[in-house]
Amino acid sequence: MTSPAQRFATITDRLAAQAIELPSWAFGNSGTRFRVFGTPGTPRDPFEKIADAAQVHAHTGLAPSVALHIPWDKVDDYGVLRAHAEEHGVALGTINSNTFQDEEYKFGSLAASDPTARQRAIDHHFDCIDVMHATGSRDLKIWLADGTNYSGQDDMRRRQDNLAESLATIYGRLGDEHRLVLEYKFFEPAFYHTDVPDWGTSYAQVAALGDKAMVCLDTGHHAPGTNIEFIVMQLLRLGKLGSFDFNSRYYADDDLIVGSADPFQLFRIMVEVVRGGGLDADSGVAFMLDQCHNVEEKIPGQIRSVLNVQEMTARALLIDRDALDAAQRANDVLGANGILMDAFYTDVRPMLAEWRASRGLPADPMAAYAASGYYDRIVAERVGGTQAGWGA
Ligand code: AOS
Ligand code: ZN
Ligand code: ZN
Numbered sequence: 317m318t319s320p321a322q323r324f325a326t327i328t329d330r331l332a333a334q335a336i337e338l339p340s341w342a343f344g345n346s347g348t349r350f351r352v353f354g355t356p357g358t359p360r361d362p363f364e365k366i367a368d369a370a371q372v373h374a375h376t377g378l379a380p381s382v383a384l385h386i387p388w389d390k391v392d393d394y395g396v397l398r399a400h401a402e403e404h405g406v407a408l409g410t411i412n413s414n415t416f417q418d419e420e421y422k423f424g425s426l427a428a429s430d431p432t433a434r435q436r437a438i439d440h441h442f443d444c445i446d447v448m449h450a451t452g453s454r455d456l457k458i459w460l461a462d463g464t465n466y467s468g469q470d471d472m473r474r475r476q477d478n479l480a481e482s483l484a485t486i487y488g489r490l491g492d493e494h495r496l497v498l499e500y501k502f503f504e505p506a507f508y509h510t511d512v513p514d515w516g517t518s519y520a521q522v523a524a525l526g527d528k529a530m531v532c533l534d535t536g537h538h539a540p541g542t543n544i545e546f547i548v549m550q551l552l553r554l555g556k557l558g559s560f561d562f563n564s565r566y567y568a569d570d571d572l573i574v575g576s577a578d579p580f581q582l583f584r585i586m587v588e589v590v591r592g593g594g595l596d597a598d599s600g601v602a603f604m605l606d607q608c609h610n611v612e613e614k615i616p617g618q619i620r621s622v623l624n625v626q627e628m629t630a631r632a633l634l635i636d637r638d639a640l641d642a643a644q645r646a647n648d649v650l651g652a653n654g655i656l657m658d659a660f661y662t663d664v665r666p667m668l669a670e671w672r673a674s675r676g677l678p679a680d681p682m683a684a685y686a687a688s689g690y691y692d693r694i695v696a697e698r699v700g701g702t703q704a705g706w707g708a
Pocket of ligand 1: 341385412459499501534561569606
């Protein structure tokens with residue numbers, strides 16, 4: 317029987333390879349439909365958002381890239397933004413499109429019945445692909461607000477066909493090095509039907525496109541009680557899990573700190589990621605956060621999230637796989653469950669702290685950030701921060 321510390325020593329190589337992408341919009345002000353609260357020191361432009369994201373990476377070694385959202389992160393020269401990111405020790409990552417804020421998209425975008433709205437949305441994605449060439453990004457992430465509020469409002473079948481055609485047009489424009497990831501969400505802003513409501517629809521749409529099209533799984537986009545880890549397993553099994561949008565929820569699409577509402581669910585998801593090879597270098601799975609920090613400080617909010625992902629990854633890696641496999645094959649119900657729970661209940665925090673310090677990182681990234689003086693500096697320097705985007 318090996319000790320937890322001995323077992324931990326066997327997983328550090330895999331932990332060292334972990335990379336979690338941060339969303340630029342997490343650093344801007346955000347809120348609910350009731351109120352957007354301002355936060356002192358909020359970035360005023362994409363350059364400052366990237367500088368803040370780089371703080372998360374500097375303190376954790378876990379977040380080497382930043383996802384952009386177009387047009388919230390629109391700049392004149394993306395080459396300059398890319399160089400700025402590199403100077404700060406991070407890369408530009410996924411490009412998120414936006415077809416939900418313009419008047420023209422009132423009745424939908426890529427799935428809309430109106431050909432003018434569809435063409436506008438396709439053209440926007442062409443612009444995003446141009447941005448990807450300049451930023452060196454691999455992934456174009458598409459989340460659609462398309463849907464209807466009332467039965468009979470529009471023809472669901474026609475909209476699905478429109479969507480397939482629009483996506484094929486965008487797919488044809490991708491560079492060889494690019495991928496398209498299609499995110500699903502079961503409701504909101506549409507309340508009767510959504511054009512990409514579930515992983516099956518996303519899978520059907522991307523499977524029709526080709527190898528460079530994958531599914532994006534946002535952990536907050538499922539009905540309560542959904543077994544998300546089953547979906548993770550299935551998409552990995554099918555070779556179509558392109559990316560995660562990690563966040564946490566109690567009710568709907570709450571976009572809270574990852575693992576805050578249900579750390580055990582995050583553990584179960586990471587168990588299936590490990591089981592399905594999603595952590596392997598060649599898996600291609602992008603681990604992104606999709607969060608908004610409404611009342612809490614944003615940089616520590618992101619630090620807490622990436623640490624939570626790291627912690628649950630470590631626990632998932634600690635599972636005694638051989639013993640679990642033997643127990644499962646023997647139909648040892650409680651034995652198998654006990655092996656999983658032993659890993660979940662292993663407190664890896666002291667081991668992670670020690671390991672971080674051994675790599676020249678702060679043992680306690682939250683405390684190190686708080687002591688760094690960065691927050692006071694940005695509060696003094698920045699006045700009039702921008703909003704993350706909703707309603708902007
Ligand atoms: C929306 O609910 C989705 O989660 C998208 O990923 C969206 O583009 C992102 O939250 C940025 O606002
Ligand atoms: Zn998302
Ligand atoms: Zn969402």
